[in-house]
Amino acid sequence: MEVIREVLAHQRRMRDGGCTGRICLRCARHHLDTVRSAMENGRRIDFVLPAFPTKSPNPAKVLGPLPDLAEELALRFLNELCERIGDIYPPGAAITICSDGRVFNDLLGVSDENVTAYAHELDRMIGEIGAGHLEQFTLDDVYSGAGHEEMRTMLSGAWAPSLDELRAEVRAGGAPLAMYRGITRFMLEDLSGPDYTGTRSALQRRCRDLAYRVIQRSRAWGDLLGRLFPSAIRLSIHPQPCSTEKIGILLGDTPDAWLTPWHSVAVERDGGYTLMKRAEAERAGARAVFVGGRATHYVL
Numbered sequence: 001m002e003v004i005r006e007v008l009a010h011q012r013r014m015r016d017g018g019c020t021g022r023i024c025l026r027c028a029r030h031h032l033d034t035v036r037s038a039m040e041n042g043r044r045i046d047f048v049l050p051a052f053p054t055k056s057p058n059p060a061k062v063l064g065p066l067p068d069l070a071e072e073l074a075l076r077f078l079n080e081l082c083e084r085i086g087d088i089y090p091p092g093a094a095i096t097i098c099s100d101g102r103v104f105n106d107l108l109g110v111s112d113e114n115v116t117a118y119a120h121e122l123d124r125m126i127g128e129i130g131a132g133h134l135e136q137f138t139l140d141d142v143y144s145g146a147g148h149e150e151m152r153t154m155l156s157g158a159w160a161p162s163l164d165e166l167r168a169e170v171r172a173g174g175a176p177l178a179m180y181r182g183i184t185r186f187m188l189e190d191l192s193g194p195d196y197t198g199t200r201s202a203l204q205r206r207c208r209d210l211a212y213r214v215i216q217r218s219r220a221w222g223d224l225l226g227r228l229f230p231s232a233i234r235l236s237i238h239p240q241p242c243s244t245e246k247i248g249i250l251l252g253d254t255p256d257a258w259l260t261p262w263h264s265v266a267v268e269r270d271g272g273y274t275l276m277k278r279a280e281a282e283r284a285g286a287r288a289v290f291v292g293g294r295a296t297h298y299v300l
């Protein structure tokens, strides 16, 4: 219970998720067997987190295509979570970051080269900050040697639900509808950068369609990960309903529960850090901080 409490202390909750208390005991009980089984075998506790896909292509939100201080802070946060679990249970914990950039970058208009560069830099960062409890796993590891487009085709062919199935789930409301709305909002922001010249309503139609396809591929990736990592606890960056197979988790302290490091910049303020969209940080008067000739974050 202590181990699960550490994780649930950073739980990202749905607004109407039905979770109770500061730490939801119903959610905790749901994951007890997985943790108990690891402990009975003296194994480390494994978590799987589909996240850190690629930077948003919208320059109004981020500093560029590579991970920066926003990612570094999130990696440190996740590694420290594992360290605290290690204090409670010495075999410890590890989080496998299952980067989903390659899974849907084509839908976001992000190049495969940028996905590769982002993943490499993330690996380098994990090494540099000594985040020994974090590992990275990508679609490239599943279908090594295949072309990028071919990887996505194989993943979808084997694991994706049909668009009709997804539409029916979203129409039924609840968590799938919240997820669909959240992703549509991100697509709208990501694709309404300075290069977009069409009408707002055409963009909205396109984003609603793309959101379904992003969810379709994410679901495929998630199901494949469930098969590859059957004894791991599934974390998610999206808020989750109470006592389901996934635990929604925050990647740091941020006022907007939907904001992630790859959709924002890190802003130093009052001795701490927060995440903001780049344009908002600049409007608020924040100035960029450069390390080694590259902007890494802002100071307000």
Ligand SMILES: [Zn+2]
Pocket (backbone or CB within 6 Å): 018, 019, 020, 024, 025, 026, 027, 028, 241, 242, 243
């Ligand atoms: Zn709950």
